[in-house]
Amino acid sequence: DAKTTQPPSMDCAEGRAANLPCNHSTISGNEYVYWYRQIHSQGPQYIIHGLKNNETNEMASLIITEDRKSSTLILPHATLRDTAVYYCIVPRYRDYKLTFGKGTLLTVNP
Amino acid sequence: EAGVAQSPRYKIIEKRQSVAFWCNPISGHATLYWYQQILGQGPKLLIQFQNNGVVDDSQLPKDRFSAERLKGVDSTLKIQPAKLEDSAVYLCASSLGLAGAQYFGAGTRLSVL
Numbered sequence: 001d002a003k004t005t006q007p008p009s010m011d012c013a014e015g016r017a018a019n020l021p022c023n024h025s026t027i028s029g030n031e032y033v034y035w036y037r038q039i040h041s042q043g044p045q046y047i048i049h050g051l052k053n054n055e056t057n058e059m060a061s062l063i064i065t066e067d068r069k070s071s072t073l074i075l076p077h078a079t080l081r082d083t084a085v086y087y088c089i090v091p092r093y094r095d096y097k098l099t100f101g102k103g104t105l106l107t108v109n110p
Numbered sequence: 111e112a113g114v115a116q117s118p119r120y121k122i123i124e125k126r127q128s129v130a131f132w133c134n135p136i137s138g139h140a141t142l143y144w145y146q147q148i149l150g151q152g153p154k155l156l157i158q159f160q161n162n163g164v165v166d167d168s169q170l171p172k173d174r175f176s177a178e179r180l181k182g183v184d185s186t187l188k189i190q191p192a193k194l195e196d197s198a199v200y201l202c203a204s205s206l207g208l209a210g211a212q213y214f215g216a217g218t219r220l221s222v223l
Contacts (some may be wrong), residue, residue, distance in 0.1 A: 034211070044153065091209075095165075096209045097155060098155065098212065100151075100152025101152055102151070
């Protein structure tokens with residue numbers, strides 16, 4: 001299973017871009033990178049996923065390095081409602097099982 | 111589109127009692143998951159269904175936990191008898207298939223006294 005490493009916490013000013021890093025150096029060629037977040041007292045929320053190309057949707061952008069050993073989730077204009085724990089997950093290719101680590105607690109400050 | 115519905119939102123029971131949680135997945139989603147999230151930790155998969163068949167229940171404590179998904183739609187998770195260490199949030203999620211994004215409900219917070 002590809003293990004991911006994320007910083008335990010990060011701060012960001014409201015209105016600025018939040019860049020959340022994730023290392024997944026043991027990722028296999030056919031494994032995707034998924035990002036979820038969990039706002040306090042809510043269930044996890046799917047954000048975005050990608051294989052090798054950069055991806056963008058209405059919530060965020062995902063930048064994956066060329067060697068695929070790391071990625072960055074970008075929230076372009078963070079708001080207070082983006083304060084949450086962000087999980088970077090590489091599901092197992094054989095069964096797509098999600099293994100949640102401790103994630104990164106992003107605190108957006110006014 | 112309606113999301114994953116779970117009930118109840120909160121439940122308080124005494125140890126050795128039984129409890130049941132209910133989940134209604136997103137319409138058309140074939141795969142349904144139950145997770146346990148202990149305070150301060152990430153969610154841990156308990157059981158996964160594909161339609162009404164079990165795909166993975168390797169992490170389910172089968173001596174006290176059971177789950178079923180009748181007719182491949184709604185699901186219930188039961189604990190009998192409950193222990194103090196079962197205090198956690200129980201999350202239900204669904205996805206279109208085995209791969210792809212999972213969509214989570216708000217969870218049921220269980221307190222075992």
